[in-house]
Amino acid sequence: MRTPRTARTPRIPRTARTARTPRTARTAxVLLTALALTAAAGCSSxxxxxxxxxxxxxxxxxxxxxxxxxxxxxxxxxxxxxxxWDIVRRGAEAAATKDNVEFLYAADKEGKEQAQxxxxxxxxxxxxxxxTLAKPEAxxxxxxxxxxxxxxxxxxxxxxxxxQEVGALSHIxxxxxxxxxAVGEELNKRGRKKAVCVIHEQGNVSLEDRCAxxxxxxxxxxxxxxxDGTNMPAATSSIEAKLQSGKDIDTVVTLGAxxxxxxxQAKDGAGSDAEIDxxxxxxxxVKRLKAKxxxxxxxxxxxxxxxxxxxxxxxxxxxxxxxxxxxPVLTGPALVTEKDVPALEKLTADGTR
Numbered sequence: 001m002r003t004p005r006t007a008r009t010p011r012i013p014r015t016a017r018t019a020r021t022p023r024t025a026r027t028a029x030v031l032l033t034a035l036a037l038t039a040a041a042g043c044s045s046x047x048x049x050x051x052x053x054x055x056x057x058x059x060x061x062x063x064x065x066x067x068x069x070x071x072x073x074x075x076x077x078x079x080x081x082x083x084x085w086d087i088v089r090r091g092a093e094a095a096a097t098k099d100n101v102e103f104l105y106a107a108d109k110e111g112k113e114q115a116q117x118x119x120x121x122x123x124x125x126x127x128x129x130x131x132t133l134a135k136p137e138a139x140x141x142x143x144x145x146x147x148x149x150x151x152x153x154x155x156x157x158x159x160x161x162x163x164q165e166v167g168a169l170s171h172i173x174x175x176x177x178x179x180x181x182a183v184g185e186e187l188n189k190r191g192r193k194k195a196v197c198v199i200h201e202q203g204n205v206s207l208e209d210r211c212a213x214x215x216x217x218x219x220x221x222x223x224x225x226x227x228d229g230t231n232m233p234a235a236t237s238s239i240e241a242k243l244q245s246g247k248d249i250d251t252v253v254t255l256g257a258x259x260x261x262x263x264x265q266a267k268d269g270a271g272s273d274a275e276i277d278x279x280x281x282x283x284x285x286v287k288r289l290k291a292k293x294x295x296x297x298x299x300x301x302x303x304x305x306x307x308x309x310x311x312x313x314x315x316x317x318x319x320x321x322x323x324x325x326x327x328p329v330l331t332g333p334a335l336v337t338e339k340d341v342p343a344l345e346k347l348t349a350d351g352t353r
Contacts, residue, residue: 064097064098064099064100065098065099065100065314066100067099067100067314067318068100068318069100069101069102070099070100070101070102070127070128070313070314070317071101071102071104071124071126071127072096072101072102072103072104072126072127072128072129072130072310072313072314073103073104073105073106073121073124073126073128073129073130074088074089074092074103074104074105074106074129074130074131074306074309074310075105075106075107075114075117075118075121075129075130075131075132076088076105076107076114076131076132076156076157077107077108077109077111077114077132077134077135077158077201077204078107078108078109079109079201079229079230080109080230081230081232081258082229082256082258083257083258083282084256084257084258084280084282084302085107085302086351087282087302087303087306087351087352087353088156088157088302088303088305088306089105089306090303090306090351090352091302091303091304091305091306091307091308091310091352092105092130092306092307092309092310093306094303094306094307095306095307095308095309095310095311095314096310098311099310099311099314101310101314103310104121104124104126106120106121109201109230110135110138111134111135111137111138111139111203112138114131114132114135114138114139115138115139115141115142118131118139118142118143118146119142119145121146122142122145122146122149122151125151126151127151127152127313127317128151128152128153128154128310128313128314128316128317129143129146129151129152129153129154130153130154130155130156130306130309130310130313131143131153131154131155131156132155132156132157132158132159133155133158133159133160133162133163133166133205134157134158134159134201134203134204134205134206134207135203135204135205136159136162136205140162140165140166143155143166143167143168144166144167147166147167147168148167152169152313152316152317153166153167153168153169154168154169154170154171154172154309154312154313155168155170155171155172156171156172156173156305156306156309157172157173157206157300157302157305158173158176158204158205158206159205159206160173160175160176160328163328164326169312169313169316169322169323169326170312170322170323170324170326170327170328170329171328171329172304172305172308172309172312172323172328172329172331173300173305173328173329173330173331173332174300174330174331174332174333175328175330176206176207176209176210176213177209177210177212177213177216178213178333179210179213179279179298179300179332179333180209180210180211180212180213180214180215180216180217181213181214181216181217182213182217182298182333182335183210183213183214183218183253183277183279183298184213184214184215184216184217184218184219184222185217185218186277186296186335187214187218187220187251187253187277188217188218188219188220190275190295192218192220192250192251192275193220193221193248193250194220194221194222194223194246194248194249194250194251195214195218195220195221195222195223195249195250195251195252195253196222196223196224196225196239196242196243196246196249196251196252196253196274197210197211197214197215197222197223197224197225197253197255198225198227198235198239198252198253198254198255198259198263199211199224199225199226199227199255200227200228200229200235200254200255200256200259201229202226207255210255210279211224211253211255214253222253225238225239225242227239227259229256229259232258232262235259235262236262236263236265236266236269237266239252239259239262239263239266239267240265240266240267240269240270241270243266243267243270243272243274244270244271244272247272249272249274250273250274250275251274251275251276251277252266252267252274252275252276252277253277253278253279254276254277254278254279255278255279255280256278256279256280257278257279257280257281257282257284257285257297258282258284259278260276260277260278260284260285260288260294260297261284261285261288263276263278264276264288264293264294275295276288276293276294276295277294277295277296277297278294278296278297278298279297279298279300280297280298280299280300280302281297281299281336281344281348281353282348283345283348283349283351285297285348286341286344286345286348289336289337289338289340289341290338290341290345292338295337296335296336296337297335297336297337298332298333298334298335298336299332299333299334299335299336299353300331300332300333300334301331301332301334301353302331303352303353304331305331308323308329308331311323
């Protein structure tokens with residue numbers, strides 16, 4: 001587990017640190033009222049959908065904050081078709097609606113392009129940036145540049161160990177090493193002996209940390225398998241070939257929900273008896289948990305990551321708050337099994353879990 005970081009003094013709003021035109025402060029009463037969790041999931045990026053159009057699982061309706069309208073951008077390392085980031089985005093959009101924020105979103109799986117997207121938002125002079133650090137070497141300098149320009153940054157999901165270094169207010173997500181260790185311990189309880197850990201994005205430090213965590217606590221053997229996460233048929237074929245060549249493999253651990261279903265298909269194709277376990281949750285995973293095609297899933301609450309990140313930037317801008325006092329804010333891990341399905345089916349169908 002990472003050594004706790006020393007709590008930092010809340011970041012002073014840019015209006016007090018740069019030569020920008022001062023903005024009107026709102027009363028404390030308005031701020032307290034606006035903190036009520038009245039967000040609704042599934043809003044548009046500009047926060048314009050009516051509450052009746054939004055999934056019931058994302059919270060109730062309510063009027064947005066009357067604080068000054070801000071512009072907050074999010075840049076992630078999402079690959080095409082990765083449904084995990086749809087859930088993150090819904091959480092961010094819900095908070096943006098509540099906070100009277102114009103929300104902007106962009107993503108690229110390549111670190112260099114991700115850095116360029118961050119630069120674009122710096123050039124647009126946004127009021128805050130949410131960013132992932134899956135490829136820290138590629139994006140750290142541009143994130144530092146944003147902070148130096150007076151734009152507060154919150155990191156989410158990946159690369160939490162680099163968050164303080166780049167000057168972010170805080171990191172919101174799960175400790176990936178701890179999550180991996182939890183998986184290894186659960187595999188021990190299930191009597192597993194040989195596992196394959198499927199990495200769907202090479203160079204992603206968080207995925208590597210997950211597999212390393214599994215290896216640390218698992219009493220059996222673990223072998224990493226790299227697949228192309230943007231080509232699901234190819235990924236499925238790679239997993240199937242691995243199971244065909246390793247008949248003693250009794251567990252496949254995938255690091256993203258879409259790859260769990262692919263592994264179930266690969267298992268059937270290979271005639272394997274391996275148990276499929278996965279990181280992350282979506283409606284398909286819950287369905288397969290219910291059918292006992294997946295043993296367990298690790299939930300890191302992606303909706304909460306997006307929601308808290310936008311909310312923290314708004315709170316910092318309007319009330320000088322820093323969630324967690326500058327230390328990592330953990331949204332997971334939690335192990336989910338078929339016993340949890342009844343409580344989760346509607347929420348995953350709504351796209352908020």
